[in-house]
Amino acid sequence: MSETVFIGMDLGTSRTSITTSTGVRTTVWSYVGYALDHVSRKHLGGRDKVFGQEAVENRMAVNLIRPLDKGVIQDDDDCRRAVKDLLEHIIAQADIPSGSTIYGVIGAPAEASVDSKAHILSAASEFMDSIIVCSEPFAVAYGLDFLSDTLVVDIGAGTVDLCRVHGTMPKPEDQRTHHYAGDAIDHRISELLTENHPEAQFSSNMVREIKENYACVGTHMDPVITSFPVEGKPTEFDITAEVSEACSGIVNPTVEALQDLIATYDPEFQQKMRNHVLLGGGGSQITGLSRAFEEALSEYGGGKVRTVEEPQYAGSNGALKIALDMPEEFWKEFIEQQSEKA
C-alpha cells in the first residue's frame, strides 16, 4: 500500500508555503517566469520556466507572471497555468516520495469567491488525491489551538483578512477583508517617493525590498537611508517619512474592521475577544504593528494583540494540522468525487 502524505498549503499573493507530514516545509515567492525564446532558455540553463525569487531576478529574460492578485487567482489562462506550475513546483520541493497518496488542505483568503476556490481546487487536483479548501485565518487559529473567542488578522500581500473564531466554522459575517495590505503599502511608498523625490529611479521590487527591511509603524522609527540611482548615479535618500506614512496606512482600516467584528459579537465575550487578537501573515512582521493596534484599540476599551511565531508558515502549519486531524473517510469521499469527475 502506498504511503499517505498530508500537506498544508498557504497559497498567497506574495508567497506560497507548504508544510508536509514528512517534516518538510518550504516557501517560494508566488512568481513564475517562462522563457521568452531560445536565448532566454539557454540563460536559464535549458529550463522553460523558473519560480519564485529566481523568476524575479531573471525578469528581463522571462515572461514573469504573478498569478494571484488580492488573494485570488487572476482570471486568465496564463495565470491559471502559472498557478498549476507553481503548485507542481512547490510539491516537488517538498520531496514527497513518488507514488504516495497526497491529502492536502489549502488555505484561501477569508472572502474568496466560489470561482476563486474553484480555480484553486482545479489547479491542485492534478497533484493531490484529495483536497480541502479552508479559510486562511481559520487555519492559522486551528494550528495554534485558538478555537474560541479569537480574532485572527492575516496580513498578506494582496489582502488583510480578519476572521472571528468562536468554536464553529467562520461564516461570512465572521470575516472581513480589506485591501490595504503589503502590495498597497508598496504602491503608497512608490507614490510618495515619486511625489517627494521625482529625480529618484526605482522599481517595485526595490520598494518591496525596502519595505521588507525597514517597515515600521510608530513614532520611534530607525532612519531609512537608501540609495537610488539619479540619472544613473547612486544617490542617498532619507525616505523615513515616506515609509512610515505608507506603513501607518494599514492601521486604521484594520482597526475599523477589528472593531466591527468585535462590536457585532456577543457582548459578554467582547472583552475576551479583544484580548485574543492574533496577527499572522508576512505583514505582521512590520515593526510596532501589534502595539499600534493595541493603542488604537485602547479607544474602544483596550485589547491584547499577539504576533504569531513564524508568520510565513503559520497558515500552512495550521492547514497541515487540519489535514492530520481530518478523519480518513472524508478524504476518501473527495477522492471518489475527483475520480468520478475525471
Next chain:
Amino acid sequence: MSSEPDQTSQSSSRHPGSWSIVIEVDAGILRIPVARIDDREVLLDTPVRLKIGDRFELIVERPDGHADLVHAEVVQRSKAGLLMRWKPSHPREITALERLFSKGTSVDGQPDIETALRSRSRLVRTSAIAAQRDSVRVLNLSAIKSLIQDAVEDTLRESGQLLEETELKEIIEESEKGFRDRLAQFEDEKADLQSRIEGLSSRLERAQDLLDRERNREVDRDRFALSETALGELEHTFEQIIDEAISSEEVKPAFESELRSVMERCLDSERDRVHALEENARSTNIDLLERKIQRLARSLDDARVDRDQAMETVRRTESRDQLSPSPNAYQPIKPSSDDGQDTSRRRALLLDLVQENRELRKKIDTENPQLKITEKGSAC
C-alpha cells in the same frame, strides 16, 4: 566603514571540520575562522576592524561544506574577536539560518543521516546497471531513515535509555521556566525604563517652566544698582565740577543747570549699562535652559525607544511562551491528541469544514460546469 585586515587573516585558509565565514570588506574578500557560532550571533576570530552597526552579507560555511548567505551586523569589537549578530534581510535568509543550524547538522556539528547517506552513496549510470541486471530493488531515502530510526529506538528501548515521560516533562518545565525568567527580566527592564521616563518627563517639565518664566521675565527699565566703578566715575565728575566752581568763586544758574544735566547723563548711562548686563545674563540663562531641555528631550526619546524595544521583546517572549509552548520550535506538526478537552469541538469543526467543501463542490458543479476538478496525475 573602516577595515584593516591583517595579513594572517587574508591568507588564512579554510580548516576542514570547522565553521568559517567569508566576508567582503574594502580591502577585499576574506575568509575568517569562527570562534563561536549559534543561530543568534557569530564571534569571528579576527583582528579585522569593522565599524559597529555596519551590515555585511556573509557566506556562512558549515563544517560539512554546506554554505548559505546571511546578513549580519557588527555589534561588538573586543580582544576575543568581532561579534556579529544575524540580521536576515529577507525571509530566505531566515530559512538559510534554519538550514545552517538545525536541519542538516546535529548537535555536535556532524551532518544528519540524510546528508551522511547522500555523501556515502555512489552515482551509477542506469545503463551500467541495466548491463548487469534485469531488475533492481529500490529503497528510497525516507524508508532508509525510517529503518535507521526504528533500529535506534529499539536499541535504546532495550538498553533502557529512552527518555521517560517524567524526564520529558522536566525538560519542558525547565524550558518554560527559562522563558518565564526571561519574561520577568524584560518586565523589570520595562518597569525601570518606565520610571526613568517619568523622572525625565518631570525634569523636562520643570526645565520648561523655568525657561518660560525666564523668557517672560522682563528686565525692569527703572531697576538698577550702582557698581563701584560707576560710583567712582560719579565721584570723579563731582570733584571736577566742585574744583571748577571753587576756582571760579561763583556758581552761576547756567552752570547749575549744566551740573544737573551732567549728573543725569551719568546716571542714565549707568542705568543702561546695568540693564544691558542683566539682559545678557538672562540670555545666558535661556541658552543654558534650552540646552538642558534639548538634552532632557534626547534622553527622554532614547528612554522611550529602549522602553518600546523592551515592550516588543516582552510581547515576543509572551507570544512565544503562549503560542508555542514546545521547547523545539521546529518540531514537526502532529495531529491533535484525542484525550484533550477540545476533541469534540475539533471534530465538530472538521465536520463543518467538510460540509462547507461539499457545498463548495456543488456550487462549482452548478456555476462552473466546464471547470475540471481532475484526478491526480492527469496533468502529467
